[in-house]
Amino acid sequence: xxxxxxxxxxxxxxxxxxxxxxxxxxxxxxxxxxxxxxxxxxxxxxxxxxxxxxxxxxxxxxxxxxxxxxxxxxxxxxxxxxxxxxxxxxxxxxxxxxxxxxxxxxxxxxxxxxxxxxxxxxxxxxxxxxxxxxxxxxxxxxxxxxxxxxxxxxxxxxxxxxxxxxxxxxxxxxxxxxxxxx
Amino acid sequence: xxxxxxxxxxxxxxxxxxxxxxxxxxxxxxxxxxxxxxxxxxxxxxxxxxxxxxxxxxxxxxxxxxxxxxxxxxxxxxxxxxxxxxxxxxxxxxxxxxxxxxxxxxxxxxxxxxxxxxxxxxxxxxxxxxxxxxxxxxxxxxxxxxxxxxxxxxxxxxxxxxxxxxxxxxxxxxxxxxxxxxxxxxxxxxxxxxxxxxxxxxxxxxxxxxxxxxxxxxxxxxxxxxxxxxxxxxxxxxxxxxxxxxxxxxxxxxxxxxxxxxxxxxxxxxxxxxxxxxxx
Numbered sequence: 001x002x003x004x005x006x007x008x009x010x011x012x013x014x015x016x017x018x019x020x021x022x023x024x025x026x027x028x029x030x031x032x033x034x035x036x037x038x039x040x041x042x043x044x045x046x047x048x049x050x051x052x053x054x055x056x057x058x059x060x061x062x063x064x065x066x067x068x069x070x071x072x073x074x075x076x077x078x079x080x081x082x083x084x085x086x087x088x089x090x091x092x093x094x095x096x097x098x099x100x101x102x103x104x105x106x107x108x109x110x111x112x113x114x115x116x117x118x119x120x121x122x123x124x125x126x127x128x129x130x131x132x133x134x135x136x137x138x139x140x141x142x143x144x145x146x147x148x149x150x151x152x153x154x155x156x157x158x159x160x161x162x163x164x165x166x167x168x169x170x171x172x173x174x175x176x177x178x179x180x181x182x
Numbered sequence: 183x184x185x186x187x188x189x190x191x192x193x194x195x196x197x198x199x200x201x202x203x204x205x206x207x208x209x210x211x212x213x214x215x216x217x218x219x220x221x222x223x224x225x226x227x228x229x230x231x232x233x234x235x236x237x238x239x240x241x242x243x244x245x246x247x248x249x250x251x252x253x254x255x256x257x258x259x260x261x262x263x264x265x266x267x268x269x270x271x272x273x274x275x276x277x278x279x280x281x282x283x284x285x286x287x288x289x290x291x292x293x294x295x296x297x298x299x300x301x302x303x304x305x306x307x308x309x310x311x312x313x314x315x316x317x318x319x320x321x322x323x324x325x326x327x328x329x330x331x332x333x334x335x336x337x338x339x340x341x342x343x344x345x346x347x348x349x350x351x352x353x354x355x356x357x358x359x360x361x362x363x364x365x366x367x368x369x370x371x372x373x374x375x376x377x378x379x380x381x382x383x384x385x386x387x388x389x390x391x392x393x394x395x396x397x398x399x400x401x402x403x404x405x406x407x408x409x410x411x412x413x414x415x416x417x418x419x420x421x422x423x424x425x426x427x428x429x430x431x432x433x434x435x436x437x438x439x440x441x442x443x444x445x446x447x448x449x450x451x452x453x454x455x456x457x458x459x460x461x462x
Contacts, residue, residue, distance in 0.1 A: 020225075072249065123421060124248045125232045145303065170424070177417065179416060181415075
């Protein structure tokens with residue numbers, strides 16, 4: 001299935017856990033330090049450096065680009081560290097997150113309430129994923145180095161829906177399906 | 183005394199930093215190919231395929247296989263008949279890391295203070311473990327360690343009465359609780375014995391072993407096999423989305439311990455299991 005950003009509610013409603021997608025369009029990187037700053041802005045009633053409405057945040061801190069490339073290795077980082085911050089961004093209209101590893105109950109509830117999804121990209125496949133990234137612009141927090149917020153233009157970025165807007169969780173369902181009780 | 187110039191040490195460290203991050207070991211590639219045959223989950227299979235393809239791209243293009251190019255952990259085995267000349271030994275190691283990460287386009291992932299959290303900008307300092315051994319050689323092992331799997335590691339000071347059952351339960355439970363976070367399929371390093379810090383160090387050293395090799399002690403070799411079997415019954419699978427292959431291997435290292443203690447450490451390693459060595 002191919003999907004392009006930005007995403008709206010009817011896009012989100014079409015997605016179910018286990019769906020494999022090829023994403024194209026703009027997505028924004030953001031991880032620990034950038035999220036901390038974004039939430040401070042929200043709490044102070046200040047404007048964010050980009051409008052999160054309909055957008056996807058990719059939990060990633062890429063490696064630097066070697067000559068002739070737009071970006072270095074750029075796989076996902078572990079998502080639970082962004083769990084304390086994610087519900088506030090989802091409430092502001094963020095429609096998707098890309099990362100690795102399971103999400104908290106609060107994040108799953110927020111995805112249900114405001115219609116958003118969580119995608120998993122393959123952790124450790126940073127070289128492969130970097131080939132889907134065609135353009136990179138720094139949007140904010142350049143001082144954070146790899147943790148700066150970057151806008152990435154992606155083409156056919158392979159992701160899997162791990163949490164949909166119906167409250168389903170592929171981490172739970174997958175493990176239950178393959179667990180052998182000994 | 184054989185003399186080794188610090189400049190040589192810097193050169194070797196720089197080269198190893200780049201090579202470990204570009205080239206996934208043949209043992210890991212083979213283990214992943216085998217995992218592909220065993221894996222029943224279609225999503226799991228697809229993930230393993232992507233991991234393998236990623237390793238081929240990294241090798242061919244000389245780019246980091248994972249953007250988390252890690253905390254540079256350096257193991258040094260210094261022959262007691264070696265005289266290090268030309269400067270400060272550890273500064274030479276850090277200079278190698280600095281040059282390797284800059285010239286190799288590797289990510290700088292170290293903050294200078296754990297609470298202030300300002301990036302040092304050059305991936306230094308390295309974590310350096312030095313062992314003095316007989317002889318006149320210097321063995322350098324570089325093992326960059328990613329944060330995702332390191333965060334899922336743990337030390338437990340158990341009571342001797344908990345015995346082997348306690349150890350098995352702790353290791354399996356640790357992998358189970360870590361789920362998809364440490365980038366499974368993982369390699370599980372287990373340290374048993376020693377003191378608090380010694381057993382953590384044993385668990386880390388265990389991760390340097392070539393996949394498929396067993397502990398020379400048959401008792402621990404059996405325990406490794408049993409733990410691997412139990413872990414692969416957990417159903418966590420590639421990236422935690424369900425499947426048969428949760429771990430590629432389990433390695434145990436042990437050390438004598440105090441009559442009152444049974445320290446156990448689990449150090450998880452993601453599938454980007456990187457380590458390379460060179461002897462000067």
